[in-house]
Amino acid sequence: MRTLARPKNRYICQECGFESWRWMGRCPGCDSWNSLVEEPAASFAPIGAGDKKRAIPLPLTEAHCLESARLKTGLEEWxxxxxxxxxxxxxxxxxxxxxxxxxxxxxQVAKALGQKTGKVLYVSGEESCGQTRMRAERLGCVLPSIYILAETSVEAILAAAVELQPVAVIIDSIQTVSLEEVQAAPGSVSQVRESASRFLRLAKDNGIAVVLIGHVTKDGFLAGPKVLEHLVDCVLYLEGERHQSYRLLRAFKNRFGSTNEVGLFQMGGKGLEEVLNPSEWLLAERPAGVSGSVVVSSLEGTRPLLLEIQALASRTAFGNPRRLAAGMDFNRLLLLVAVLEKRAGLPLGSYDIYLNVVGGVEISEPAADLGICLAVASSLKDVPVGDRTMVLGEVGLAGEVRGVTQPERRIEEAARLGFTSFIVPETNKRYLQKNLPDLDIIGVSTLAEALKIIFRPH
Ligand SMILES: Nc1ncnc2c1ncn2[C@@H]1O[C@H](COP(=O)(O)OP(=O)(O)OP(=O)(O)O)[C@@H](O)[C@H]1O
Ligand SMILES: [Mg+2]
Known part of the structure; x- marks a missing residue:
């Protein structure tokens, strides 16, 4: 008689999800070491046979909407x-x-919530209560509604949170806490995954917002298993240059909102201050009348950000010309340089090109293409683009300039900051002239046309 083979256990990589029937030291999927964990094979009973647990589906119309219950901190950027x-x-x-x-x-978020909403539990696995108090004193966050706990045991933290019933729990950091029942060091893949899933239960069962702090690896990714990013509702990154005072808060994943939004802060002695007028701040130190500097507008979520692009084209000393891009995709720069050479006839093959987006902000929008091209051309010819000129447009491989989304909002923001001249795609111009008749809007349909405009004698 044939018997059914017993299902075999599988080994699953906690970093990338690669599955294997045997254990391997190194995952072939993502090359990480010691990340394959044995998952017992599930044994399935036939559907309907002896189901003990009953789950009751709810009509969507009867589900409770949480939109009105959002906890506003008053820290607008956050x-x-x-x-x-x-x-x-x-x-x-x-x-x-x-x-x-x-x-x-x-x-600071705890302070805002503590003042307006209710109790907040701040768990520090890295610092003692005294150290947290010292920082809180400096930030002006010493409130009776903020509770601190210097603890690394997840079981103890969960028990304290359930008893206190705060509106929010902050875990600083997920890599330092551990579950006693998991036989692995804090910060290891299985500890982080298991601890995070306990905090998920705490959040969902008690309606508490839980914020986990996570360390990043040297490549800039969140340390710990990839499953952590799937498990949580939002993944936020706080970024910034170590030697500069601004900090950018970005949403990488958000189940309850857009991922395009950025929040801008400035680090000072009293903590992070919100920068409510980022464009003005980013352009504050822009040199006047210098070649290679062009202002573009990048739409970050609902807010247009005005950014300065600086390019430097200098003659190649020997060998291959160098290309360097900071704040934008390197391959995009190569593509735009090729278009400038082929479609506009600029002799860039014998020039090194360095490009920088001022303020450490990353541009990912193609709407900045034309601005990048004009910055490179302006530096090459050593002719400045007007100080009060903003440039918008996507550049195609044929050297055509294509329309961008929401041009009106971008131009209104620039006009508010004193910009008077706008080089935009022809397709956008027709629409803009109707809505903003008082502004000097120049439409271009090719890259060559745009170059003619900036190089014409003023
Ligand atoms: N007395 C101070 N005055 C001004 N700025 C300070 C002062 N103390 C700390 N800072 C700023 O705060 C930063 C440290 O902030 P914080 O401890 O919140 O960082 P973190 O991301 O939590 O670090 P870690 O990864 O070590 O936990 C320092 O880099 C410094 O810029
Ligand atoms: Mg810290």
Whole structure:
């Protein structure tokens, strides 16, 4: 008689999800070491046979909507990045490089929540209560509604949270806490995964917003298993240059809002201050009348950001010309340089090209293409583009300039900051002239046309 083979256990990579029937030291999927964990094979009973648990589906019309219950902190940049405030019962992961200001930001969030909404539990696995108090004193966050706990045992933290019933729990950091029942060191793949899933239960069962701080690896990714990113509702990153004072808060994943929003902060002695007028701030140190500098507008979520692009084209000393891009995709720069050579006839083959987006902001939108091209051309010819000129447009391989989304909002923001001349795609111009008749809007349909405009004698 044939018998059914017993299902075999599988080994699953906790980093990338690769599955294997046998254990391997190194995952062939993502090359990480010791990340394959044995998963017992599930044994399935036939559907309907002896089901003990009953789950009752709910008509969607009867489900409770949480939108009105969002916890607004009043820290506008934080609220906007989250899509309008913290959702009760959500699990959020905040990542960032060491010393960037993660603990500072969340202590300030705790203060805002403590003042307006209710109790907040701040769990520090890295610092003692005294050290947290010292930071809180500096930030002006010493409130009776903020409770601190210097603890690394997940079981103890969960028990304390359930007893206290705060509106939010902050875990600083997920890599330092551990479950006693998991036989692995804190910060290891299985510890982080299991601890995070306990915090998920805490959040969902009690309606508490839980924020986990996560460390990032040297490549800039969140340390720990990839499943952590699937598990949580939002993944936020706090970014910034170590030697500069600004910090950018970005949503990488958000189940309750857009992922395009950025929040801008400035680090000071009193903690992170919101920068409510980022464009003005980013352009504050722009040199006047210098070639190679062009202002473009990048739409970050609902807010247009005006950014300065600086290019430097200098003659290649020997060998191959060098290309360097900071704040934009390197391959995009290569593509635009090729278009400039082929379609506009600029002799860039014998020039090194360096490109920088000022302020450390990353441009991912093609709407900045034309601005990048004009910055390179302006530096090559050593002819400045007007100080009060903003450039918009996507550049195609044929050298054509294509329309961008929401040009009106971008131009209104620039006009508010004193820009008077706008080089935009022809397709956008027709629409803009109707709505903004008082502004000097120049439409271009090819890259060559745009170059003619900036190089014409003024
Ligand atoms: N007395 C101070 N005055 C001004 N800024 C300070 C002061 N103390 C700390 N800072 C700023 O706060 C930053 C550290 O912030 P914080 O401890 O919140 O970072 P973190 O991301 O939590 O770091 P870690 O990864 O070590 O936990 C420092 O890099 C510094 O810029
Ligand atoms: Mg910290």
């Amino acid at each position: 609220d906007r990045v989250l899509g309008g405030g913290l959702v009760p019962g959500s699990l959020i992961l905040l990542g960032g490089a060491p010393g960037i200001g993660k603990s500072t930001l969340l202590l």
